[in-house]
Amino acid sequence: NTVYVPLGIKVGPDNVVDVARRAGIPTSVAMMPTPSVVLGVASPHVIDVAAAYATFASQGIYAKPFLVSQVQGANKGVLYQSKPQGQEVFSKDVMADLTYALSEVVRSGTATYGTAGLGRPAAGKTGTSEQNASAWFSGYTPQLAASVAFFRDSASETLNGIGGLTSVTGGTFPAKVWTAFMKGALKGEPKLKFPAPVHIGGEVETVMSSPTPVSVPVAPTDPAIPSGGN
Template sequence: MHASTARGSVAAPSAIRMAGAYATFAASGVQTTPYSVTRVTHDGSALPGFRAPAPVRAIPAAVADNVTDVLRGVIVRGTGTKAQALGRTAAGKTGTTDDYRSAWFVGYTRRLATSVVLFREDPKHPQLQSLAGVGGLQKVFGGDIPTEIWTQYMRDALAGLPDAPFPAPAPLGHGTDEPGAPSPSLSPSPSPSTPPVKRSGNTGKKPTPAQPTPTSRPACRHHKCH
């Protein structure tokens, strides 16, 4: 955590909080609060109150698994393609702040979630400095150095463990067009048809075709109708 985060001058969560959030997706919606202290002893005896946080259901499994399915696309064909070098089933998200002052990659497998954030500070100035020039790059994006660091770390951390697939995402149901408004199932309006002409013998007059039955216009689903 950098100094400006500790002072509360930025709104971004810490790297460990981001890793904890993405670990919730990896666990199909079960959240465990990140912790660093596992045991405290006094005179050789363990003190109470330092047990690991209990896992809780934070979001439905179907929602979490669908988020994972989307975030897999970031690595497969998006901005995090460098993470493919891990050679495992993984999902994640890159991030780059304005003026390239920080760059992120938060990614996870079924077994482990890791967050990598890259930033630069000047002790004489509290603001984050631009990352331009770091690693010989004119601009540093989340898909560059942070993703490479993440990939190398995850390769070592998961060495010897088999790859674990993510659960298949379950359907979430129908979408909505506006907040709270279900999407109506609109079918094309039938084409106007002309009913057959009724004839009653030879009257010497040309039959008058019946007028087509008007069709109703679908209700406008936008703020302005034309």
């Protein structure tokens, strides 16, 4: 936090909000362009965060999330088939560097313990709110993105004590649930590698004012929404 707050101020809170919107956080989620916005003070739905991480997994291609992929009728074949449309909202080079940074969270950061045993390249980020009232882990492989959140019915009630843990953080149960889901969902799938980092450095990426629609495969989202979640 001591790094990202001044970084957010340097690039501009308005730009932080804009990047979040382009990644997949909808305008229905209030995000004030203040220095604290980088700390995760907004309250998006789990599926919104999963969609944003799918944008990262798809190397900058955003696709609006959907809940129904296909409807089949009895002896009538496919009655409905979703047709997700992708939009390029970030450059591949920027996404490669972002993925490298988030891969370090899994490799040697706050998610190392919870994601142990996944057995394939992954990237993600843990999140824990004040007084451990909520805990998140959101992440992705090259093929799939998912988000897991833990919280109680009361926003002020701590998670601490669950499962005998004195401190429930995003790197504990959320990361473990995420890992268990990903292992099952990706069973039999090839262990793909992420693109190598580019280390672009220099100036802040130019904002794309009009994302360009493209017909490309996008990483699916699969939000693991806990009971009673928002």
